Amino acid sequence: MNRTLWIGIATALLAAGCGMPESGYSGKMASIDTAEAAAYESEPADALMSALAEADGADGGADRANGPTKRRIIYQTRLSLVVQDYKVFEAKLPQLVRDHDGFVSNAETNRRYRDEQSGTWVIRVPVDRYDGFLAGVMGLGFAESRKEDAQDVTEEYVDVESRIKNSQRLEQRMVDLLEERSGKLSDVLEIERELARVREEIERMQGRLRVLADRTTLATVTIQCREERKYTPPAAPTFTSRIGQSWSHSLASLRLTAENAVVLAVGAVPWLVVGGVVLLPTVWWWRRRRRRRRQG
Structure with missing residues (x-):
């Protein structure tokens, strides 16, 4: 695609942006001054895509600044439980999980000395049912230890979400350029390579966003339970003891x-x-x- 054609495309995009203020793209193209227009003449494909990316990045900053942000927190809890009858615990826990709209992610049961059993359960429950589920589990036995961890990933979630939107807008601009099919084959191939890279990046970020959404929507509770039929909870030591x-x-x-x-x-x-x-x-x-x- 020759230099004159690239300058014409840039001018057309600028005119289209001015005619559609609701799209927000007119502000982007208006930021391309005379010096940037000269850059189009020397490196048309690279300069245009660079300008679009910078303009999309500026829009992303505006997106992050507008509107309230929903807090995204990853809840993880490890609970050590002692029960007198493991079979009773094993029968009641699945029903407790169902009552709180959760599911058993992993379960393992072992048999110990004197036929006493122990096991490890990994439970996923909705965050809004998290406190009620913990209270129910602790009612099944004696909690020897409890460790809770809350990791705030709101900033990362919002950043990835904004990057996806910006990359999708850039992807659409490249698709629009390819639909014209009026340039040199080398320029078209260059844009297609860049388009493939952008799409791969979008898929990677969408995968990360799905992981964050899953971990912030469902809390993870790991229960380590052991059976001890004659268990006596530890008491505060006295002088005589x-x-x-x-x-x-x-x-x-x-x-x-x-x-x-x-x-x-x-x-x-x-x-x-x-x-x-x-x-x-x-x-x-x-x-x-x-x-x-x-x-x-």
Whole structure:
């Protein structure tokens, strides 16, 4: 596409923008001054696409500045639960999940010593049902620990959303240019390559936006549950219990020291036997030789 044709297209876009103020594009093309028009003459394809991208970026800033922003927060909770009967917990939890419009993302159950069971459950529930679901789960057993994490991704969500809109507008401008089909084949191929790159970027950003939307719409609750039939919740230590614990720890340390001494003695016996087998003949020979020297 020759330089004159590119200048004509730029002029037509400028005139069209002035005639449609509601589209917001007239402000973009009006920002292209005489110096930028000269750039079109030297590098027509690159200059036009660069100007469109800059104009779309300016529009994106206006989009971000207008209107209230909905807060986007990722909620993640890890809950350690102790129950007296794992089968009862395993039967009640799915119903509790259904009552709060959630679903079980992952579940794993293990069998331990004395036939006691444990398991890990990953639950996804809507954010607006999150507090009620946690209260229901904690009613199924004793919560040993609870860790909640809230990550605010509002800024990233709005930024990705705005970038998608800007890239889609740029994509439409390129499609409009390709529909004319009146330029050089090299220029058309260059625009098609740029169009493919923009579309790939749009798909990537849309994928990221879907991930953010999913994680901010559904909270993630990881439940680590174990069965302990004779479980007693820990109580605050008293003076008497502290003395008892200190006495027990001292006895345990004394017993451990005695056991280690016995183990050390037993382990030294083979070395003593080997040493005796080697040293006794040597000592006997040395004493006999010394006696012979004295007699001689």
